[in-house]
Amino acid sequence: xxxxxxxxxxxxxxxxxxxxxxxxxxxxxxxxxxxxxxxxxxxxxxxxxxxxxxxxxxxxxxxxxxxxxxxxxxxxxxxxxxxxxxxxxxxxxxxxxxxxxxxxxxxxxxxxxxxxxxxxxxxxxxxxxxxxxxxxxxxxxxxxxxxxxxxxxxxxxxxxxxxxxxxxxxxxxxxxxxxxxxxxxxxxxxxxxxxxxxxxxxxxxxxxxxxxxxxxxxxxxxxxxxxxxxxxxxxxxxxxxxxxxxxxxxxxxxxxxxxxxxxxxxxxxxxxxxxxxxxxxxxxxxxxxxxxxxxxxxx
Numbered sequence: 001x002x003x004x005x006x007x008x009x010x011x012x013x014x015x016x017x018x019x020x021x022x023x024x025x026x027x028x029x030x031x032x033x034x035x036x037x038x039x040x041x042x043x044x045x046x047x048x049x050x051x052x053x054x055x056x057x058x059x060x061x062x063x064x065x066x067x068x069x070x071x072x073x074x075x076x077x078x079x080x081x082x083x084x085x086x087x088x089x090x091x092x093x094x095x096x097x098x099x100x101x102x103x104x105x106x107x108x109x110x111x112x113x114x115x116x117x118x119x120x121x122x123x124x125x126x127x128x129x130x131x132x133x134x135x136x137x138x139x140x141x142x143x144x145x146x147x148x149x150x151x152x153x154x155x156x157x158x159x160x161x162x163x164x165x166x167x168x169x170x171x172x173x174x175x176x177x178x179x180x181x182x183x184x185x186x187x188x189x190x191x192x193x194x195x196x197x198x199x200x201x202x203x204x205x206x207x208x209x210x211x212x213x214x215x216x217x218x219x220x221x222x223x224x225x226x227x228x229x230x231x232x233x234x235x236x237x238x239x240x241x242x243x244x245x246x247x248x249x250x251x252x253x254x255x256x257x258x259x260x261x262x263x264x265x266x267x268x269x270x271x272x273x274x275x276x277x278x279x280x281x282x283x284x285x286x287x288x289x290x291x292x293x294x295x296x297x298x299x
Contacts, residue, residue, distance in 0.1 A: 084137055161188050
């Protein structure tokens with residue numbers, strides 16, 4: 001079974017940056033528990049924590065079934081030749097269990113933190129994919145894993161449709177999922193991230209939702225995406241308006257999380273990855289992951 005087939009079969013997984021808060025061996029133990037709970041995938045970001053390729057391999061090494069995806073590996077973090085060689089090795093060590101998600105990140109992250117020049121997104125990704133395809137490789141690992149793009153707007157979604165296995169949108173509504181599926185067509189893989197706050201009262205749920213959106217609401221790529229999704233300038237205050245927070249972050253019990261997953265699946269997603277928001281970025285929400293697993297198993 002390919003990774004794409006496995007994602008379509010399992011339907012749900014987790015997206016988390018929280019494992020970066022744990023020592024490496026403990027993070028591997030938690031990844032193994034996530035697999036044991038029945039989640040079909042584990043997706044990890046690349047920003048201020050672990051390097052995406054080595055982190056993916058660490059979690060693949062501690063599991064035996066679950067798909068691991070990068071959500072996303074930043075194209076400004078490594079050249080296409082390095083990505084080509086690394087992705088082939090990770091795929092060879094865990095055949096059919098790795099998905100390479102790549103994206104253009106954001107201008108502040110690239111220029112302030114990585115000291116690189118941020119280029120027009122679609123052009124930069126097109127060039128990167130060209131170089132990835134053309135990169136020389138003389139090792140025995142012949143197979144590249146499936147690639148998905150961090151795609152929000154129609155042009156990047158079109159590139160995902162035409163050049164790679166599919167798309168991995170982040171911070172979107174089910175209506176965006178339906179629009180993305182229409183752009184992609186029936187064949188490409190669509191893996192959608194969905195944030196959720198479980199088991200908290202309304203005030204704490206909104207606090208966590210606004211804290212989650214605080215950084216993203218200052219990034220032009222997300223602001224433009226939310227305007228395309230029907231939100232307005234008044235929703236784009238730092239941390240987002242209540243309307244934006246309620247639309248993008250599910251707040252409630254396990255049933256509410258399942259209901260939103262079903263909305264995305266009905267809208268055309270192949271696989272939905274849930275990002276459970278703890279009290280802060282350093283909290284690993286293992287209890288919530290445990291509580292949510294039985295409800296998701298019914299899908």
